[in-house]
Amino acid sequence: MSISSRTVGFKPGERNVFLHILTACNLSCRHCYINRGQHGTEMVDRLQLETWLELFADPGRRSNLILLGGEPTLHPDLPFAVRRSKELGYSVTVDTNGYLFHDFLARTSPQDLDYLSFSLDGPDAQTNDPIRGDGVFTVCTRGIARAIAAGFNVSLIYTVSEKNLDALPRMVPLLQQLGVRRWFIQVLGLRGNSAKSEGDETSRVSRRRWLETVPEVAAQAAAAGVHVIYPQVFLEQGETFECAGNVAENYFVFPNGRVYRCPLCEDYPVNALRIEEGRLLPNDGLTEDRFFALDIPEGCVMNKLLQPDTLEYDEHGRPRYRISCCLLKREIGWQGAG
Ligand code: SF4
Ligand code: SF4
DSSP states (O other): OOEEEEEOOOOOOOOOEEEEBBOOOOOTTOOOOOOHHHHOOBOOOHHHHHHHHHHHHTTOOOEEEESSSSSSGGGGHHHHHHHHHHTTTTEEEEEEOOOTTTTHHHOOOTTSSSEEEEEOOOHHHHHHHHEEEEEETHHHHHHHHHHHHHHOOEEEEEETTTTTGGGGGGGGHHHHHHOOOOEOOOOOOOOHHHHHHTTTTTTTOHHHHHHHHHHHHHHHHHHTTEEEEEEOOOOOOOOOOHHHHSSSSSEEEESSEEEEGGGGTTTSOOEEEETTEEEEOOSSSSSSGTTTOOTTTBBBBHHHHOGGOOBBBOOOOBBBSSSOOOEEEEEEEEOOOO
């Protein structure tokens, strides 16, 4: 066996459904991406849950379902949603902040849930808690240990910002100690709270800082037996740019029925689709999908429109690099690992 590092292209025919079943949360993380002004405060009720899960189910192809919030374990019907999703043929992940409300572990079977994914933004309370809240590190790591002991496949999501980039290498021993074998490193997106706090210490890391740190730490984690997935962010010379909106099937679904194809657009009422009376319908007007076909030298058009400070130009006005689709990932781990 050897360690392989590769860009994961969009898989034709694969469908990814990110279903936000509520926007409520017990925490108030500094970089929370939830925007209740855009996505409301309601919960998807049990009947809607069943209808919406059926709406996106397609047994003929690989369909990945991510149940998230807000904090999804605050929804009393989450165990029902997990079970029903499995019956419908989805590969199912739940993203949690680690509080595991409503006795979630006891009410869900590891056979029904492919991954339980915990969000943690530091290798210790000193790093994590100023971002996610007092006491959260302890609760979350205890939740991880309980989930692993109960037989669940556990993954961990770390959202990188200037506040916690330097602590990233210390995650490797923590992952080993906890027994977590799959790790997602995310880039801080300018959505929700992050869009409001732009410029303070929680803001995005520069290209130089990202490239100096993230690939190296990912390689260290892979050498320690952890499978690591992180966004490509910057395209190299010769790499092809592709917009997931054109070549992949991703749906970001919110409790008020808005359905986006691009996560960068979630702060704006430009969703390409909506769910109305149990049907998935296209929206008219200036919607996100009108932008997907635009071919610009900077790569992702939404990044240029919404996050122009991530770009740099040379003296001739040419971009120094291209930004990849935010959904394009790199993967590093032992060949054959999941
Ligand atoms: S980032 Fe997640 S855990 Fe944190 S406040 Fe927002 S919804 Fe809650
Ligand atoms: S992030 Fe950019 S490239 Fe990816 S789907 Fe959105 S617009 Fe397309």
